[in-house]
Structure formats: structure tokens, C-alpha cells
Amino acid sequence: MSVVIEYAPLLGRGLLTTLLITMLGIALTLVVAFAAGLARLSRFWLLRAPAYVFIEVFRGTSMIVQLFWFFYALPFLGIEFTPIAAAVLVLGLNEGAYAAEVVRGAIVTRPTGQTEACIALGLSPAQRMRRVLLPQAIPAMLPPFGNVFVDLLKATSLVSLVTIVDLTFTAQSIRNETGETTAIFTVILVMYFILAMALSLLTRWLEGRFAIDRSGRPALTKPVIGGQGAIPA
Amino acid sequence: MTNELSRRTALRGMGAVLVAAPLAGWLTACSTTEPGGSQAGTDEDVLARAREAGVLRVAIGNEPPYTKLETDGTVTGAEPDVLRAVAKRLGIDDIEGVQAPYESMIPGLKAGRWDVIAAGLFMKQSRCAEVSYTEPVIVSTESFGVPPGNPKGIEAVQDVLDNPELKIAILPGGFEEGILNTAKVPTDQQVGVNDGRSGVEAVKAGRADAFFLPTLSLQALAEDDSGFDVTDVVADAPKTGSGAAFRTGDTTMVEEYNKELEAFKQTPEFADILDKWGFEAAAADGVTTEELCQNEG
Amino acid sequence: MIWSNEFALEILPVLLRGLWVTVQLTLLGFLISLVVGLVVAVVRFAKIPVLSQLCTLYVLFMRGTPLLVQAYFAFYVLPAYGVTLSSFATGVVVIGLNYSAYTAEVYRSGIEGVATGQWEAATALSLPPRSTWNRVVLPQAVRSVIPVLGNYLIQMFKDSAVLSAIGVIDLMRAANTLGSSSFRYLEPFTLAGLLFLIISYTASIGVKRLEHRYAPAH
Known part of the structure; x- marks a missing residue:
């Protein structure tokens, strides 16, 4: 175990990179989720179709393949990102594609009475979405979002395969340097576990904070059997 | 009702902060980072760019004594140490290491992920066709x-x-x-x-x-x-050696580098570096890139 | 240095061989996840002291840590304790156990979905617990979750690419090897992505059909 203490500063730096990528990834996931999720519900074919293709392509291929593609193949098409930017982009687009389905699902499952009432009140479709449907749907999105965020955190370990010095990469270096395989892998497994638990507790707290009816939780916020692509395809 | 309003406002505020803060951070980080180097396959002058940036990005394998990534992130090992010394003579302040698998080194170089490979990536026909090797620094068994x-x-x-x-x-x-x-x-x-x-x-x-x-x-x-x-040295394995490898388009860089490398080899520092890592400086004497590039495979 | 059809055609057979390994890996892993997941779900539902809590921890831990690090752990650490499996076998076991944590949750929702009347009826008929589970509860529970399990199978197919990092010669590894020997990554990775997409998209349409077929009657 002494090896872990000796290399603690190094692990700390790797951890920071992992946290940075996770946070940026979550931010991008949210943007992508709402953009693509709402586009999927648009009345306009020109918005709906690209959103559908985007979601299917990013959900249909492996994240690790996407990562290598963005990292090693895309530059040949003249588009180049820094390693961290490429990583965040892949994580955000991939998990965003899953989360877009969460957004869409949460909105389409609003009772039709809500839409009818809006129409009766003369609200425009945009007002209907912004003032009525979204505020109701967001609490329902939180539990599956929590699963998506944990998936994203775990997926950040893949960036170690494209030369980014995150927690997993650091562990491999220390192992290569010292040969202390068991200690180092055990420690980072536990670290990831703690991070994942913290992330779920955070979303759990948000759920409680934003539940539509805080006494009796309506069925719509019941946790989805989730993880790894919160709402399965 | 007030509760309802405050909840909605809080939700909206939190959402905005959650999204905006890290993204803003990322964007600023991006604009201050060196943009990812030269476009893949284009003949941009890597020498001028590295001089200006003050850093040459090098792919290494973290395989001592050829290359070693110190735990503080600095790159060392026989080849990177020579590279750093020659880069200094070329007016490039420092080198910055990226640890990559051997199989990704040449594709990554071509994709502009790094400017040079100095990783004990031994010369052979297929590799010499894809990258420009400088004269050999180490010859090995x-x-x-x-x-x-x-x-x-x-x-x-x-x-x-x-x-x-x-x-x-x-x-x-x-x-x-x-x-x-x-x-x-x-x-x-x-x-x-x-x-x-x-x-x-x-x-x-x-x-x-x-x-x-x-x-x-x-x-x-x-x-x-x-x-x-x-085991002892494998007799039926070919004599191998390596030097720094640049993109085939970086002809100016390779020429200038070879000039400075030749001069550096005459100084005692060169022998010191190789000694330090257990290589013999004399081993590379009279061995040319052309010769080592004949290796099959 | 742009796309070359000729090169793409040349490497396709190698990629397809890799794909075949990916498929085998996925199916074997899925089998493990189905069995282990069921055991975990039943133990958790039966509320056996200690054992149930351990199963809960197992599910949390498997779902809270990255597949890649789990694979590294199994591949590099276990041999020090005398367990040495090939990279393929390690891959199958790791992804199987990883997904068993998810299938366990799926089964649980299925078991909880079985109407209480069914349990009561079984008790009224004095069926032994074994028969209650095997003949009454599980057939109904499993049937209702088949489409969800199908989705996890697709997810697993895509995730299995991670196991190339411990040396499984799968589709991802094949693409990587082709890329490094030809020094071109564009075609191998684009094709690998397309192969993943074609299979998982087709499979997801199949699962949608299953959803209709196994949809609850109401």
C-alpha cells in the first residue's frame, strides 16, 4: 500500500483530469440531450430527421470506436481537436444521444390533458413546451439522467486509451513503474466507486428537491431500471 | 404557489449554472491551448511552429531505457534526452511527452497528434516508407x-x-x-x-x-x-536502431535536425546521455538510416 | 490521404473475423450475465441476511466502476493469485459479471411486477418455495423483461469493444492492428463503426418487435 501513498500526488492529478472530463462531458451531454431530444419532437421534418440519425449513429456504435475515430481518423478529414476536447466531444455526443431519448421520453409521457389545456388557453407550441411541458418533464428526467452521468463517469476511463492522462492512465503508469499491480488497481476501483456513489447521491438529492409532489412520488419519477444507456434503446 | 415558483426558478438557475460554467471553462481552456498542431498531411513548417510555441510534442513508449515518463510528467530516457538537447540547439525550449502505444505512434504522428516520435521505434522498410527518420541515435540488440x-x-x-x-x-x-x-x-x-x-x-x-x-x-x-x-543477445534478430521520426513532409526539420545531431554527437554530452542509460555512443558510429531502413518487416 | 475503397475492401475480411469474435464474446458473456443476474436477483428478493446485502453491494460495485478497469483488474491482478485465464476467457467473464449487475435489476423489476395474487395462490396451494419460484414467479417475471434484456444484449455487444484493451482479438482490436500495420486509421475505424451500427441498429428493430409481442395485455 505504501506505493499508493508515495504516488498519491500523481493519482490526484489523474483524478482531477477524470473529474474535469466528467464535468465537461456532463455539461455537453445536457446540451446535446435537450437539443436532440427536442428536435426529435419537432413538427419539422428537417429537424426531426437529422436528430434521429444522430441519435441512432451515436447509440449504435461503440464509444471506444468513436473515440479512436475522433482521435486518429478525423484529423485526416481536416478536423482536429485537442485530445481533451476530442474526448469531451465523444463522451458528450455519445451519452447525449442516450440522454436525448430520456428527454423525449419524459416529454411524450406527459398526460395529453396538459397539451389540450394549453391549446385551450391559446398558448403557442413554444410556450406550451417552455412553460408547461418541460417544467413537468424535468423531474421525470432526473433519475435516468443520474444513470447516464454515472455511465459517463465510467466511460471516461476509456480516454486513457487515447493518451489522455486520467486516473486509469495514471494507474497504468504507476503499475509499469513499480509492478504494484494489485494495490494500484484496487485503489482506483474504489476511487471510481466512490465517485459514482457521490454522483448518484447528488442526482438523488436533486430528485427529492424537484419532485413534483414531494409527499407521494408519482409513478413517472419511479427510477428506471437503468445504467449503461439509462433507457434501453 | 410561491413554493412552485421558487422551485422552478431554482431549477432553471441550477440548470443554467450546470451547463454554462463548465462549458465556459472548456471554451476558454481551448482558446488558450495550443491548437492541435499541423493539419494532417499538410506540409506546414513544424520547425517554425515548435520554435514559436517553445515546445516539440513527442510520442514516447515509456519503455526504459529508451524512453521513460517520470512521475512528474517530464520525459526522459536515451532518445528523448538526445531529442531535447538537439531541440535546444534548434531553438526549441523543451519537449513535451505523450505516452502512446507503439501501434498508434505513426498513425498519431500523421494525424498531427504529436510532432515527432522518439521512442526507440526501430527503423524498418515499412516504417521508413511512412515517416522521415533522422540519423540513428541508438543501435540495439x-x-x-x-x-x-x-x-x-x-x-x-x-x-x-x-x-x-x-x-x-x-x-x-x-x-x-x-x-x-x-x-x-x-x-x-x-x-x-x-x-x-x-x-x-x-x-x-x-x-x-x-x-x-x-x-x-x-x-x-x-x-x-x-x-x-x-537471455543473451538473439543472434538471428537483425541489428536495429532508431532515431527521431518526423512526418515525411517535414523535410526542413529533418535536414536541420540531422545537422545539429551530427554536431551534438561530437560533444561529450552525447556520450554522457547514452552512457547514463546503458547504451554505447560508439554503436551508432558509421551506421546510417539508409542502412537500417533496409530491415525487413 | 483520403478514403480508399480498395483498402477498405482489402481489410473487410479481417474485420469480419474480428466481428465474429465480438459476437462470440458477447453471446457467451450474455449467458453468464443471465444466469448470475438471476441468482443475484432472487437472493436479493428473498432477503437472506448478509447474503442479500452482499448481493446489493455487488450490484452497486459492478455498476459503479468502469468495465475497462474491471477488465484490467481481472487480467493483471488475478494471475498473482493463481487464476490465469486467456484474454478471451477473461473478457467473457468480466463482461458477463459486469452485466449481471444490470440483468439482476431487470429481473428484480420483473419479479416485483408479478401480481401479489400469484404469490397468494401459490401459498394457498401450499406449493414449496422452489416450485413457487420455478413454476409461477420466474416464468412470468422473465417473460415480461425479455425486451429489456434484449436491449442489454445490444449494449453489451457495443461495450465488448472495451475488452480489446486486454488483448481480445475482436473487431476493435482488428481495426487497431490493421490501422497500425498500414498506418491508416481512417478506413479500419470507419468500417468498424459501420459494422457495429448495422448490427446494433438491426438488432434494436428486432427488440422493438419483441416489445410488441411481450407487451402487457392492457
Whole structure:
């Protein structure tokens, strides 16, 4: 175990990179989720179709393949990102594609009475979405979002395969340097576990904070059997 | 109702902060970072750019003594130390290391992920066709890492060919893989491992009977692991060597680099660096890139 | 240095061989996840002291840590304790156990979905617990979750690419090897992505059909 203490500063730096990528990834996931999720519900074919293709392509291929593609193949098409930017982009687009389905699902499952009432009140479709449907749907999105965020955190370990010095990469270096395989892998497994638990507790707290009816939780916020692509395809 | 309003406002506020803060951070981070280097395949002057940026991005393998990534992130090892010294003479302040698998080094170089490879990536025909090597810095030999006492008696590539039962660990994309392939050792006798440590562990765990690697790398691994032996130099493996590798388009860089490298080789510092890592400075005397590029594979 | 059809055609057979390994890996892993997941779900539902809590921890831990690090752990650490499996076998076991944590949750929702009347009826008929589970509860529970399990199978197919990092010669590894020997990554990775997409998209349409077929009657 002494090896872990000796290399603690190094692990700390790797951890920071992992946290940075996770946070940026979550931010991008949210943007992508709402953009693509709402586009999927648009009345306009020109918005709906690209959103559908985007979601299917990013959900249909492996994240690790996407990562290598963005990292090693895309530059040949003249588009180049820094390693961290490429990583965040892949994580955000991939998990965003899953989360877009969460957004869409949460909105389409609003009772039709809500839409009818809006129409009766003369609200425009945009007002209907912004003032009525979204505020109701967001609490329902939180539990599956929590699963998506944990998936994203775990997926950040893949960036170690494209030369980014995150927690997993650091562990491999220390192992290569010292040969202390068991200690180092055990420690980072536990670290990831703690991070994942913290992330779920955070979303759990948000759920409680934003539940539509805080006494009796309506069925719509019941946790989805989730993880790894919160709402399965 | 007030509760309802405050909840909605809070939700909206939190959403905005959650999204905006990190993204803003990312964008500013991006604008201050050096944009990812030259466009793939275009003939941009890497020398001018590195001088201006003050840094040359180098791919290394973290395989001492050829290359080593210190725990504080600095790059060292025989080749990077020479690269750093020559870069200084070229007016480039420092080098910045990226640890990459051997198999990704050339594709990554071509994709503009790094400016140069200085990783003990040995010269051979296929590689020389894809990148521009400078003159050699180190010339090296190959050995097998085997269980104590070498129970299977593996000493030459021919031994591996003679016994189809033997499994040999190699680094995918490494020079040794090329040697085995050229000798027509079937791929099912080859076990790919990620790095030096994994190779040693593969031999100790019985996943492989031997680990084929440069002699000095194996000796470095054996230093803190008495659980395996390093054989004598493998006689039927070709003489190998390496130098820094640039993109084929970077002709100015290679010319200037060779000039400065030649001058640097005359100074005592060159011999000091090689000595420090256990190489012989004289080994590269009279050996040319052209010659080493004839290696098959 | 742009796309070359000729090169793409040349490497396709190698990629397809890799794909075949990916498929085998996925199916074997799925089998493990189905069996282990069921055991975990039943133990958790039966509220056996200690054992149930351990199963809960198992599910949390498997779902809270990255597949890649789990694979590294199994591949590099276990041999030090005398367990040495090939990279393919390690891959199958790791992904199987990883997904068993998800299938366990799926089964649980299925078991909880079985109407209480069914349990009561079984008790009224004095069926032994074994028969209650095997003949009454599980057939109904499993049937209702088949489409969800199908989705996890697809997810697993895509995730299995991670196991190339411990040396499984799958589709991802094949693409990587082709890329490094030809020094071109564009075609191998684009094709690998397309192969993943074609299979998982087709499979997801199949699962949608299953959803209709196994949809609850109401």
C-alpha cells in the first residue's frame, strides 16, 4: 500500500483530469440531450430527421470506436481537436444521444390533458413546451439522467486509451513503474466507486428537491431500471 | 404557489449554472491551448511552429531505457534526452511527452497528434516508407525475457519456429512483432501485451513462454523483478536502431535536425546521455538510416 | 490521404473475423450475465441476511466502476493469485459479471411486477418455495423483461469493444492492428463503426418487435 501513498500526488492529478472530463462531458451531454431530444419532437421534418440519425449513429456504435475515430481518423478529414476536447466531444455526443431519448421520453409521457389545456388557453407550441411541458418533464428526467452521468463517469476511463492522462492512465503508469499491480488497481476501483456513489447521491438529492409532489412520488419519477444507456434503446 | 415558483426558478438557475460554467471553462481552456498542431498531411513548417510555441510534442513508449515518463510528467530516457538537447540547439525550449502505444505512434504522428516520435521505434522498410527518420541515435540488440533458468531453452527466433507450442509475448506494433512476422512465426504463437510490465507478468503467469524485447529494456524490467531472466543477445534478430521520426513532409526539420545531431554527437554530452542509460555512443558510429531502413518487416 | 475503397475492401475480411469474435464474446458473456443476474436477483428478493446485502453491494460495485478497469483488474491482478485465464476467457467473464449487475435489476423489476395474487395462490396451494419460484414467479417475471434484456444484449455487444484493451482479438482490436500495420486509421475505424451500427441498429428493430409481442395485455 505504501506505493499508493508515495504516488498519491500523481493519482490526484489523474483524478482531477477524470473529474474535469466528467464535468465537461456532463455539461455537453445536457446540451446535446435537450437539443436532440427536442428536435426529435419537432413538427419539422428537417429537424426531426437529422436528430434521429444522430441519435441512432451515436447509440449504435461503440464509444471506444468513436473515440479512436475522433482521435486518429478525423484529423485526416481536416478536423482536429485537442485530445481533451476530442474526448469531451465523444463522451458528450455519445451519452447525449442516450440522454436525448430520456428527454423525449419524459416529454411524450406527459398526460395529453396538459397539451389540450394549453391549446385551450391559446398558448403557442413554444410556450406550451417552455412553460408547461418541460417544467413537468424535468423531474421525470432526473433519475435516468443520474444513470447516464454515472455511465459517463465510467466511460471516461476509456480516454486513457487515447493518451489522455486520467486516473486509469495514471494507474497504468504507476503499475509499469513499480509492478504494484494489485494495490494500484484496487485503489482506483474504489476511487471510481466512490465517485459514482457521490454522483448518484447528488442526482438523488436533486430528485427529492424537484419532485413534483414531494409527499407521494408519482409513478413517472419511479427510477428506471437503468445504467449503461439509462433507457434501453 | 410561491413554493412552485421558487422551485422552478431554482431549477432553471441550477440548470443554467450546470451547463454554462463548465462549458465556459472548456471554451476558454481551448482558446488558450495550443491548437492541435499541423493539419494532417499538410506540409506546414513544424520547425517554425515548435520554435514559436517553445515546445516539440513527442510520442514516447515509456519503455526504459529508451524512453521513460517520470512521475512528474517530464520525459526522459536515451532518445528523448538526445531529442531535447538537439531541440535546444534548434531553438526549441523543451519537449513535451505523450505516452502512446507503439501501434498508434505513426498513425498519431500523421494525424498531427504529436510532432515527432522518439521512442526507440526501430527503423524498418515499412516504417521508413511512412515517416522521415533522422540519423540513428541508438543501435540495439534483442533478447528474450524468460522464466528463471529458461526452462524451454528459447534463445533464437529459430527456436520459436521449431516449436509451435511456444507462445511469445510482443508489444503490438513493436519491432519484435515485425521480426516474428518476417520469420513467418504464426500469429497464434504471438501474444500481444500492452507494455513492458504486462509482458513480464504474461511470462510469469504462463500466458507466454518468453517476452521478446530489446535486451536493455528487459534488463531494466529485470532490475526490480527477480522473477525472470534475460537471455543473451538473439543472434538471428537483425541489428536495429532508431532515431527521431518526423512526418515525411517535414523535410526542413529533418535536414536541420540531422545537422545539429551530427554536431551534438561530437560533444561529450552525447556520450554522457547514452552512457547514463546503458547504451554505447560508439554503436551508432558509421551506421546510417539508409542502412537500417533496409530491415525487413 | 483520403478514403480508399480498395483498402477498405482489402481489410473487410479481417474485420469480419474480428466481428465474429465480438459476437462470440458477447453471446457467451450474455449467458453468464443471465444466469448470475438471476441468482443475484432472487437472493436479493428473498432477503437472506448478509447474503442479500452482499448481493446489493455487488450490484452497486459492478455498476459503479468502469468495465475497462474491471477488465484490467481481472487480467493483471488475478494471475498473482493463481487464476490465469486467456484474454478471451477473461473478457467473457468480466463482461458477463459486469452485466449481471444490470440483468439482476431487470429481473428484480420483473419479479416485483408479478401480481401479489400469484404469490397468494401459490401459498394457498401450499406449493414449496422452489416450485413457487420455478413454476409461477420466474416464468412470468422473465417473460415480461425479455425486451429489456434484449436491449442489454445490444449494449453489451457495443461495450465488448472495451475488452480489446486486454488483448481480445475482436473487431476493435482488428481495426487497431490493421490501422497500425498500414498506418491508416481512417478506413479500419470507419468500417468498424459501420459494422457495429448495422448490427446494433438491426438488432434494436428486432427488440422493438419483441416489445410488441411481450407487451402487457392492457
